[in-house]
Amino acid sequence: MNSLFIENIIKEFNWDIITSMYGNSHSSIIGFLSSEWIKKSPDHSVLDGVPSPFVGKGRKGQKNADIILCKGDKPFIVVEVETLVSKYLEKIDSIASYIGNTEDYDGISFGLLVMLNYTNGGNKYKHNWHDVKQYAISKDIPIAFVSIEKSKVDLGDTVLDQLKRRNEYYPWEISSIDYWAFGSDRKIIGGNLFKRYKAQMYAKNENKDVKIQISNEKIELVINKMGLDEFTVLDFYDYIKDNEKDLLERLDSAFMNSENKKGYSPLNYISNRLVHYSRQNDSLLSPHVSYEKGKDKCFMKVSEKDKERFKSDYIAVFKLK
Numbered sequence: 001m002n003s004l005f006i007e008n009i010i011k012e013f014n015w016d017i018i019t020s021m022y023g024n025s026h027s028s029i030i031g032f033l034s035s036e037w038i039k040k041s042p043d044h045s046v047l048d049g050v051p052s053p054f055v056g057k058g059r060k061g062q063k064n065a066d067i068i069l070c071k072g073d074k075p076f077i078v079v080e081v082e083t084l085v086s087k088y089l090e091k092i093d094s095i096a097s098y099i100g101n102t103e104d105y106d107g108i109s110f111g112l113l114v115m116l117n118y119t120n121g122g123n124k125y126k127h128n129w130h131d132v133k134q135y136a137i138s139k140d141i142p143i144a145f146v147s148i149e150k151s152k153v154d155l156g157d158t159v160l161d162q163l164k165r166r167n168e169y170y171p172w173e174i175s176s177i178d179y180w181a182f183g184s185d186r187k188i189i190g191g192n193l194f195k196r197y198k199a200q201m202y203a204k205n206e207n208k209d210v211k212i213q214i215s216n217e218k219i220e221l222v223i224n225k226m227g228l229d230e231f232t233v234l235d236f237y238d239y240i241k242d243n244e245k246d247l248l249e250r251l252d253s254a255f256m257n258s259e260n261k262k263g264y265s266p267l268n269y270i271s272n273r274l275v276h277y278s279r280q281n282d283s284l285l286s287p288h289v290s291y292e293k294g295k296d297k298c299f300m301k302v303s304e305k306d307k308e309r310f311k312s313d314y315i316a317v318f319k320l321k
């Protein structure tokens with residue numbers, strides 16, 4: 001199945017539903033995928049407690065997928081849901097085993113790995129998108145990732161908040177849901193699935209915290225689509241303006257009511273977000289340094305035309321590694 005078909009199927013699920021689920025959501029997500037799939041067609045069914053892809057070899061060493069979404073009288077999508085980053089490659093291997101067993105699992109069109117990540121939790125919960133994607137590509141199988149990122153929130157004194165304090169998984173809310181697909185046509189497609197924009201990054205707008213976010217995956221998608229070895233925040237913003245209308249509206253709406261014209265703007269936010277991203281270990285960009293340390297290396301003089309937009313004499317330049 002090619003990447004576009006995989007993307008269309010992933011987008012058919014109403015991912016907003018799971019943003020109201022709290023706790024260790026492994027079983028809840030399996031239930032969500034199952035019910036969403038079944039209600040789409042009377043021809044759909046689900047295999048829970050999936051048999052191993054290795055038949056007749058006993059229980060030792062067997063790997064069993066979480067569920068298989070079926071279409072008609074054949075399996076259609078093999079699904080794994082995983083929280084620990086250390087098991088992602090193992091789950092990709094599991095999916096590959098099912099897809100490779102065409103005798104017993106004839107009909108599987110692609111695999112789906114749903115990854116739950118706690119963005120400010122322990123390292124075991126923080127995935128490395130780049131390595132996982134490259135590993136999936138090396139397997140040369142049609143596969144999709146859905147990354148569900150959670151951020152820790154401050155709890156109040158309500159009855160529900162008090163209950164949430166009693167479980168280490170409860171004080172987390174979904175901040176973004178992104179997807180990545182690699183099809184039989186070997187094309188890569190990615191994007192955002194969570195419509196309501198929750199955030200880990202904040203901007204001040206009329207003394208209120210406006211929640212917004214551009215995920216690392218979205219940054220990487222835009223960088224790859226632009227195809228530039230180096231770029232400025234204006235290049236990044238212009239690409240969003242032309243190709244990511246929903247994201248642009250969310251960014252603009254966060255600042256449109258600001259009375260302080262010299263205040264924090266979408267360009268300021270994007271620039272700071274790119275700087276932060278560039279300093280992460282698995283970033284596609286070279287680490288950006290401050291103006292004082294890298295004026296000649298990481299900044300360029302702004303043209304008179306662009307100065308009207310950026311309101312500064314120098315602008316940060318971001319470079320691919």
